[in-house]
Amino acid sequence: xxxxxxxxxxxxxxxxxxxxxxxxxxxxxxxxxxxxxxxxxxxxxxxxxxxxxxxxxxxxxxxxxxxxxxxxxxxxxxxxxxxxxxxxxxxxxxxxxxxxxxxxxxxxxxxxx
Numbered sequence: 001x002x003x004x005x006x007x008x009x010x011x012x013x014x015x016x017x018x019x020x021x022x023x024x025x026x027x028x029x030x031x032x033x034x035x036x037x038x039x040x041x042x043x044x045x046x047x048x049x050x051x052x053x054x055x056x057x058x059x060x061x062x063x064x065x066x067x068x069x070x071x072x073x074x075x076x077x078x079x080x081x082x083x084x085x086x087x088x089x090x091x092x093x094x095x096x097x098x099x100x101x102x103x104x105x106x107x108x109x110x111x112x113x
């Protein structure tokens with residue numbers, strides 16, 4: 001859910017080159033955008049990393065005349081082994097001291113459903 005976030009991460013569902021970027025919360029995404037409910041730059045960095053792009057190319061499907069890669073949230077995002085942030089710098093979304101012991105899966109940003 002994107003409600004309450006100042007920005008969110010998005011990528012185009014089908015594209016020759018996989019890029020992720022922040023979009024302002026005032027932008028209403030359409031059905032061709034894959035949205036990740038996180039305003040944290042750590043999550044944008046992981047999703048933009050070489051290892052995630054390679055993972056997404058291998059796990060995702062292909063579509064269209066140019067056989068462009070497709071980012072499928074259930075195959076590219078959900079099974080990706082999302083790393084935990086460095087313990088000396090908790091994620092911006094951490095609001096209580098107990099959050100410093102969260103697992104990597106708990107630190108995963110949410111997909112817009």
